[in-house]
Amino acid sequence: MRPRRRLRGVLAVALAFVVTVVLAEAGARLVALRLGESSDWNDPGLATQVRNMRRVGRGEGGADVVLLGSSAVGEGIDPERLAQSSQAAESAYNAWHAGAPASALDLMTRALVLPILRPRLVVIGLTSEQLNDNGTGDDSYEALRSSSGRPRVPGDETITQRLERRIVSWSYLVRLRSTLRRPNELVKGLRAGPDTNPYNINTRGMSFETLDKELQLTARHLEQNRQALADYHVGSQELPALGRLVHRLRGNGVAVLIVNMPVLQDAYVPLHPRGSADHERYQSALESFTRTEAVPYLNANQEPWGPEWFADENHVNGRGSARLTKLVSTEVDRVLNSGE
Amino acid sequence: MVFNSIQYAVFLPAVLVLYWRLSHRRQNALLLVASYLFYSAWDYRFCALMVLSTVVDYTVGRLLATTHDERRRKLLFATSLAVNLAVLGFFKYFNFFIDSATEALGWLGFQGDFPTLRILLPVGISFYTFHGISYTFDVYRREIEPANDPLDFAVFVAFFPQLVAGPIGRAHLQLPQFERPRNRPESGQVRSAAFLILLGLFKKVAIADALAPFVDQIFSGGSTRSWIDLLVGAYAFAFQIYGDFSGYSDIARGSSRLLGIELPDNFAQPYLSRNVTEFWRTWHISLSTWLRDYLYVALGGNRGSRARTYRNLMLTMLIGGLWHGAAWTFVIWGALHGMLLVAERARGVRVPRCPEPPSRTDALRVFATFNVVCLTWVFFRSETLGQALSYLAGIVTLRPGGIDNSALVLLLLGGLALLTLDLAQRRRDEDTAPMRWPTLVRGALYGTFVVAIVLFSGGQSVPFIYFQF
Numbered sequence: 010m011r012p013r014r015r016l017r018g019v020l021a022v023a024l025a026f027v028v029t030v031v032l033a034e035a036g037a038r039l040v041a042l043r044l045g046e047s048s049d050w051n052d053p054g055l056a057t058q059v060r061n062m063r064r065v066g067r068g069e070g071g072a073d074v075v076l077l078g079s080s081a082v083g084e085g086i087d088p089e090r091l092a093q094s095s096q097a098a099e100s101a102y103n104a105w106h107a108g109a110p111a112s113a114l115d116l117m118t119r120a121l122v123l124p125i126l127r128p129r130l131v132v133i134g135l136t137s138e139q140l141n142d143n144g145t146g147d148d149s150y151e152a153l154r155s156s157s158g159r160p161r162v163p164g165d166e167t168i169t170q171r172l173e174r175r176i177v178s179w180s181y182l183v184r185l186r187s188t189l190r191r192p193n194e195l196v197k198g199l200r201a202g203p204d205t206n207p208y209n210i211n212t213r214g215m216s217f218e219t220l221d222k223e224l225q226l227t228a229r230h231l232e233q234n235r236q237a238l239a240d241y242h243v244g245s246q247e248l249p250a251l252g253r254l255v256h257r258l259r260g261n262g263v264a265v266l267i268v269n270m271p272v273l274q275d276a277y278v279p280l281h282p283r284g285s286a287d288h289e290r291y292q293s294a295l296e297s298f299t300r301t302e303a304v305p306y307l308n309a310n311q312e313p314w315g316p317e318w319f320a321d322e323n324h325v326n327g328r329g330s331a332r333l334t335k336l337v338s339t340e341v342d343r344v345l346n347s348g349e
Numbered sequence: 350m351v352f353n354s355i356q357y358a359v360f361l362p363a364v365l366v367l368y369w370r371l372s373h374r375r376q377n378a379l380l381l382v383a384s385y386l387f388y389s390a391w392d393y394r395f396c397a398l399m400v401l402s403t404v405v406d407y408t409v410g411r412l413l414a415t416t417h418d419e420r421r422r423k424l425l426f427a428t429s430l431a432v433n434l435a436v437l438g439f440f441k442y443f444n445f446f447i448d449s450a451t452e453a454l455g456w457l458g459f460q461g462d463f464p465t466l467r468i469l470l471p472v473g474i475s476f477y478t479f480h481g482i483s484y485t486f487d488v489y490r491r492e493i494e495p496a497n498d499p500l501d502f503a504v505f506v507a508f509f510p511q512l513v514a515g516p517i518g519r520a521h522l523q524l525p526q527f528e529r530p531r532n533r534p535e536s537g538q539v540r541s542a543a544f545l546i547l548l549g550l551f552k553k554v555a556i557a558d559a560l561a562p563f564v565d566q567i568f569s570g571g572s573t574r575s576w577i578d579l580l581v582g583a584y585a586f587a588f589q590i591y592g593d594f595s596g597y598s599d600i601a602r603g604s605s606r607l608l609g610i611e612l613p614d615n616f617a618q619p620y621l622s623r624n625v626t627e628f629w630r631t632w633h634i635s636l637s638t639w640l641r642d643y644l645y646v647a648l649g650g651n652r653g654s655r656a657r658t659y660r661n662l663m664l665t666m667l668i669g670g671l672w673h674g675a676a677w678t679f680v681i682w683g684a685l686h687g688m689l690l691v692a693e694r695a696r697g698v699r700v701p702r703c704p705e706p707p708s709r710t711d712a713l714r715v716f717a718t719f720n721v722v723c724l725t726w727v728f729f730r731s732e733t734l735g736q737a738l739s740y741l742a743g744i745v746t747l748r749p750g751g752i753d754n755s756a757l758v759l760l761l762l763g764g765l766a767l768l769t770l771d772l773a774q775r776r777r778d779e780d781t782a783p784m785r786w787p788t789l790v791r792g793a794l795y796g797t798f799v800v801a802i803v804l805f806s807g808g809q810s811v812p813f814i815y816f817q818f
Contacts, residue, residue, distance in 0.1 A: 018788050021788035021789055021792060022788050022789075022791050022792035022795070023792065024789075024792060025788070025789045025790070025791070025792025025793045025795075025796065026792040026793070026795050026796040026799075027796070028792075028793070028796070029792070029793045029795075029796025029797055029800065030796050030799060030800060033796075033800040155807065169355050173807065182800065182803060182804065183803060183807075186803065186804045186805070186806075186807060187807075189804055190559060190759075190804055190805055191755045192754065192755045192758040192759065193753070193754045193755035193758075194755070196754075228570070228573035229570070229573070231573075232566075232569070232570035232573055235569070235570075236566070236569060236570075239569075
C-alpha cells in the first residue's frame with residue numbers, strides 16, 4: 010500500500026508540474042499572438058525592418074546601396090534622398106539595427122542583407138560605440154542571434170546555441186523570453202499590438218524619430234551612451250568583426266564604404282571613460298583599418314558639426330540628416346564610379 | 350565553469366557516475382582531479398597558488414603535531430599564516446595599499462610615486478586561504494588532529510562545490526568526512542539535494558540575474574536617477590546579492606550532498622532578522638563564524654572590558670569588510686555594521702541561538718533592520734565612496750524623475766518569492782521545507798521554478814557576485 014501511495018504522490022507532483030509548464034507555454038503563445046511578427050525577432054524594430062526589406066527584395070529585386078549601422082545611421086542617412094541625389098545608385102535601403110556593434114552588423118549582413126537586398130554597395134556607418142569590445146552591443150547581437158525568425162547561417166552558432174534555437178522553434182516561452190522578462194516592454198508590445206513600428210521606420214528603413222527635433226541632451230540618454238562606452242577598448246572583438254564583414258561583402262562582389270558618423274564632440278567625447286584619448290583611439294583604429302584594408306573611408310567628423318545639426322549627442326536632426334546624406338551620396342558616387 | 354552553465358550540468362553527473370563506482374581512496378583522488386579541473390576552467394595558472402597553500406598548510410599541520418616546544422609551534426603557525434596572508438595580500442590588496450599610501454602621502458604634501466602592478470585576482474582565493482588558515486589554527490590550538498593523508502587534506506582545500514565561493518570550510522567538520530568512507534546517499538538525501546540545486550538555480554537565475562541589469566543601470570547612473578529609482582535599485586541589489594550568494598550556497602550544498610559530503614549552512618533567512626546582530630547570525634554564516642572564532646576570539650572577544658569588546662567588534666567587522674574587496678567602500682560597509690553591532694550590544698540586544706520565526710509584532714523591527722541593511726548595501730555595491738554618497742543624496746533629497754517599471758515589477762516578484770520561501774524555511778527550521786508542502790502545490794512550485802529559470806536564462810551569463818571576492 011505504501012509504495013502505491015508514494016507512486017500516487019509522485020504522479021500528483023508530476024501532473025502539477027506539467028500543468029504549470031503547459032499553462033506558462035499557453036500564456037506565452039497568447040502573448041505571441043498579440044505581438045505578431047515582433048515575437049519572431051525579439052525586437053519590434055527589427056521585425057519592421059525585415060518586413061520592409063522583404064518587400065523591397067520581392068518588389069524591386071533589392072537595393073543598389075544598403076546602409077548599415079546603429080540608430081545613428083537609421084536616423085542620420087536618408088536612403089530616398091541618397092538615391093535621388095546620387096548619379097550612380099538608383100535605390101537605397103537603410104538596414105540599421107538598434108545598438109548594433111560590428112559583430113551584429115556582420116550577422117545581419119549574412120542572414121538578411123545579402124540574401125534579400127543583394128546590394129552593389131554597402132555603407133557602414135560607425136561611431137565609437139560600435140567598436141567597443143566592452144559595450145552594451147552584446148544585447149543587440151544576442152537579440153538578433155537568438156531570434157527565431159533569423160535564417161541560419163553556417164558556422165554562426167555553437168552546439169548549445171543551435172540546440173537553443175531548436176528549442177526556440179517549438180517553445181514560445183523560450184522564444185519570447187527576452188520580451189517576457191522585461192515587463193515594461195511586454196506591456197508596451199501588448200498595447201501596441203501586431204505590426205507595431207516603435208521607431209517610426211519608413212518603407213526604406215529610415216527612422217523618423219529625430220528629424221524634427223532640436224538639440225536636447227537628456228541625462229538618461231547620456232547615461233545610456235556612457236554605458237555603451239564603458240571600459241572602452243577597441244581591437245580584440247568588434248574590429249576583427251568589422252574585418253570579417255568587409256571581407257564577406259567583398260567576397261560577394263559588394264563594394265564597401267565606411268563612414269565615421271558625426272557626433273556632437275563636446276557632449277559625446279567626454280562620455281568615454283578616458284575622454285578624448287578613447288575617442289582618438291577609436292578614430293585611429295578605424296583609419297588604420299581602412300588604410301590596411303584599402304576600404305574607401307569618409308570621416309564625416311572632419312567637417313564642423315555644431316549643435317544646430319543634432320537632436321542629441323550622437324543623432325543628427327532633420328537638417329543634419331540632409332547634410333550628412335549629401336556627403337555620403339557624393340562618396341557613394343565616387344566609389345561606384347571608380348569600381349573600388 | 351559556473352554552476353548555472355551547461356558545462357556544469359555535464360560535469361557534475363559525469364563526476365557522480367564515476368565517483369560512486371570507486372573505492373574511498375579513489376573517490377578522493379577523483380574529487381581532487383575534478384576540483385582542479387573545475388578550477389582550471391577559469392585559469393589553470395592559479396592552480397599553483399592552491400598547491401602552494403595546500404603544501405604549506407599540510408606540512409605545518411604535520412610539524413605542529415610532532416612539536417611540543419611552544420616557541421617552535423608558534424613559529425610554525427606564524428609561517429603558515431604568513432604564507433596564506435602574503436598570497437592573499439599580494440593578489441588582492443597590493444594595489445589597494447599602494448594607491449591608498451600614495452593618496453595619504455599626497456594629503457600630507459609628499460609626492461609618492463609607487464609602482465602599481467596589473468594583477469589578476471585568482472577566483473576563490475579568499476575562500477581557500479581561509480580554509481587553510483582555519484585548519485592550521487585548529488591544529489595549533491590542539492582542537493583537531495592534523496590530517497594524516499595529504500590526499501584527504503588536498504581534497505578538503507580544493508573540494509569543487511565550495512572552492513570558489515564557499516561556504517568556507519571548517520576542518521573539524523569536513524576533514525573527517527573526507528577521511529572516512531562515505532555512504533551512498535539515500536533517496537531522501539538525493540531528493541533534498543536535487544531540491545537545493547533547483548532552489549539555488551531559481552534564486553540565482555530567476556531572481557539575482559533578473560535584477561542584475563536593472564541594478565547595474567541604476568547604480569551606474571546614480572547621480573542622475575530619481576529618488577524612487579534609486580530606492581528600487583538599493584532594494585533590488587539587496588535581493589540580487591541574497592539570491593546570488595544564497596543560490597550559490599544552495600547549489601554547492603546540493604552538489605556536495607550528492608557526493609556524500611555535508612557542507613555547513615551559509616544562510617538562515619537573513620532578511621527576517623529583527624536586528625543587525627541577528628542578521629550577522631544568519632548572513633554568510635561560514636564567514637561570520639570564521640571571523641568570530643579566529644579573529645574576534647583571538648583579539649580577546651568579550652573577555653575584557655566593555656570598551657575592549659567594542660574595539661574587538663569594530664576591528665572584526667572592519668577586517669570582515671576588507672575581506673570582501675580591496676576598496677574603501679567595503680571598509681565603510683564593515684565599519685557601519687561594526688557600529689550597529691556595537692550600538693546593539695550597548696543596548697543589551699540578545700539574540701536566540703536558533704533563529705525563531707518573526708511574530709506579527711516583530712514586523713516593524715524586521716522592516717527597519719532590512720532597511721538599515723539595504724542602506725549599507727549602497728556602500729557595498731558602489732564603486733567609490735563618492736558614488737555611494739551621491740546615490741544616498743539622491744534618495745534623501747527626493748530627486749525628481751520617473752521610475753523604471755520593469756525593475757519595480759521584477760523587484761516585487763523576486764522579493765516576494767524570496768521572502769515566501771524564507772518564511773516557509775524559518776517556520777520549519779529546515780531549508781527543504783517546501784518539500785513538505787501538499788503534492789499539487791509542490792508540483793506547481795517545481796514547475797514555476799523551471800519556467801522562471803527558462804525565462805531568465807540565456808543571453809549574457811552574469812557571474813556570481815562573490816567570485817570577485
